[in-house]
Amino acid sequence: MPLKRESFRYLLLKIITKNINAELNREKLQSALLNSILNLFGETGLVESKFKLLIFNKEKKFAVVKCAKNFINNFRAAVALITNLNNEEALIFIAKVSGTIKGIKKAVLSFQSFNKKNGSSQ
Amino acid sequence: MRKYCDLHLKLENEKEIFEAAKLIKEMGFKVVGLTFQPTTSIIKIKEFKKFFQEFNIDLASRVDLKPKNKIELLSTLKKLRRKFEIISVECDSNKIAVIAARDRRVDLISFPLNFKAKFTHSIAHVLIGALEINLVDLIMPKTSRTVILNKFIHEAFIAKFNKVPIVISSGATNLFLIRAPREMAAISLLFKLEPLEALNSVSTIPLSIVERNRIKLSRFYIGEGIKIVE
Numbered sequence: 001m002p003l004k005r006e007s008f009r010y011l012l013l014k015i016i017t018k019n020i021n022a023e024l025n026r027e028k029l030q031s032a033l034l035n036s037i038l039n040l041f042g043e044t045g046l047v048e049s050k051f052k053l054l055i056f057n058k059e060k061k062f063a064v065v066k067c068a069k070n071f072i073n074n075f076r077a078a079v080a081l082i083t084n085l086n087n088e089e090a091l092i093f094i095a096k097v098s099g100t101i102k103g104i105k106k107a108v109l110s111f112q113s114f115n116k117k118n119g120s121s122q
Numbered sequence: 123m124r125k126y127c128d129l130h131l132k133l134e135n136e137k138e139i140f141e142a143a144k145l146i147k148e149m150g151f152k153v154v155g156l157t158f159q160p161t162t163s164i165i166k167i168k169e170f171k172k173f174f175q176e177f178n179i180d181l182a183s184r185v186d187l188k189p190k191n192k193i194e195l196l197s198t199l200k201k202l203r204r205k206f207e208i209i210s211v212e213c214d215s216n217k218i219a220v221i222a223a224r225d226r227r228v229d230l231i232s233f234p235l236n237f238k239a240k241f242t243h244s245i246a247h248v249l250i251g252a253l254e255i256n257l258v259d260l261i262m263p264k265t266s267r268t269v270i271l272n273k274f275i276h277e278a279f280i281a282k283f284n285k286v287p288i289v290i291s292s293g294a295t296n297l298f299l300i301r302a303p304r305e306m307a308a309i310s311l312l313f314k315l316e317p318l319e320a321l322n323s324v325s326t327i328p329l330s331i332v333e334r335n336r337i338k339l340s341r342f343y344i345g346e347g348i349k350i351v352e
Contacts, residue, residue, distance in 0.1 A: 016145070018298065039267075040312075073317070076308030080301045081261055093149060093302045 007069040008050070010104040012096040013079065015061040018089040026056040028086045029063055036078040049075060054101075055108070062095075064104055072097065124321065126303035127328040129155035129184065129208060129230070130256060130291030138297050140173065147177045149302040153332060155184040155208050155291070160198070164205065182332045184208040192221050199227045207335045210254060213239045223249040229331050230254040230289060233277065235264060241277045246284035252327060253281045256293030257301060257309055271312060278313040288315070289331070290323040 015024065030053045037046050049071045055064035067075045082092050096107040128151055133139045139156070146154055154174065158167060167183045174181040185206040189195035195211065195218060203209060210230040213219035216239050222228045223245050232254040233241050241253065255277065260270050281288050290310045294300045301309070307320040315323065337343055342350040 014148075016298070073308045073311055076305045077312055080257075080305035080309050083261060083298065089298050091298045091300070093305065095148075 008066050009069050009072050010098045010101050011065050011067065011094050012104055012107050013063045013065060013092050014095045015063065015085065016091045017085060022086065022088045024058055024061065024086060026053065029053065029056060032082050032085055033065070033079070036082050037075070040078050040081065041074055045074065051075065062108070064108065124325045125152040125329055126150055126325050127153040127332070128292050128303070128324070129182070129289055129328045130157065130254065130293045131155065131300070132157045132293060132295045139170070142297055142300060143174055143177045143179060145297065145300060146179055149300070151179065151303060153180045153182060153329060155182040157184050157186050158206070160185055160202055182207045184210065186210050186212060188212045188214065189218055190214070192217070195221060199225065203227045204339065207332060207339065215239050216245070219245050220248065226250045229335065232256060235259055235270065241280055243280055243284060246280050246286050249286050252287040252289045252331065253277060254289045254291055255310070255313070256291055257306060258293035258295065258299050260309065261299055261301070274313045278315055287327045288323045289328050
């Protein structure tokens with residue numbers, strides 16, 4: 001009997017902090033996301049999410065995460081309820097969702113060129 | 123393609139409003155409701171509209187009323203209805219809520235977290251406008267998040283039962299409390315809304331309110347179903 005493969009979604013997260021020079025690191029972002037999921041959906045929710053932080057860019061302030069397809073809406077809600085990162089007021093929003101890592105990498109490249117054009121530090 | 127709309131931005135700082143326009147565009151909103159003071163001049167509102175138009179965002183002027191009694195509510199409604207595109211009433215008591223719900227000049231009613239007033243079946247039954255849920259209460263909770271979630275689930279249930287339209291807004295008081303439309307819809311799934319209902323409450327429902335009011339405020343409008351044809 002064929003087994004159904006698990007499907008995932010790859011998300012490009014954009015991070016905006018109040019203090020532009022605020023120090024961000026991978027661990028802080030990961031723990032913020034984990035805590036938010038844990039608070040809202042509990043431990044079973046956290047297991048179901050199959051969440052993993054794949055890419056984190058400190059300079060450009062973006063991250064790529066992977067989560068289970070059927071958990072995407074819950075993940076969106078958890079991300080939306082984050083208000084602090086490293087004790088700094090911050091906003092995280094999902095800029096792009098893709099079904100493949102290739103698609104999200106394309107979005108990352110266009111996102112970087114968009115930032116270069118606008119000369120934004122965020 | 124869906125046009126997303128956030129009807130409640132309470133940004134006061136002008137500099138922050140200008141920064142917000144860029145962010146709102148990036149998040150994918152097409153229509154935004156900005157709260158103004160009742161005394162704000164029409165020229166200033168037009169200036170803001172022009173600025174937001176540069177970012178391809180349609181700005182709807184909005185005023186939030188917090189009346190203490192019936193007379194105050196009716197007099198302010200009479201004064202401000204022709205000036206602003208959206209009128210919202212924050213109900214501090216059940217008496218005010220019933221009057222605001224019955225009045226067709228009120229577009230949105232909302233219930234603050236002080237629990238002095240409660241959204242009940244009797245209010246929902248007479249409500250002509252829509253119920254507004256401000257996500258800022260949940261994003262920046264002043265009390266326990268479970269209490270607030272419970273309140274929103276209760277309100278959404280009553281609204282659904284009585285077929286009252288629900289509008290989900292951010293109610294952002296600063297730039298960092300604005301949320302992307304899909305995220306807002308995802309949060310509203312926590313209130314037991316269906317996925318399509320959640321998406322409609324951040325797109326078609328608020329948009330229809332803005333469009334309806336713009337028609338009413340135009341000089342061609344005479345009355346319900348009557349307009350001047352050129």
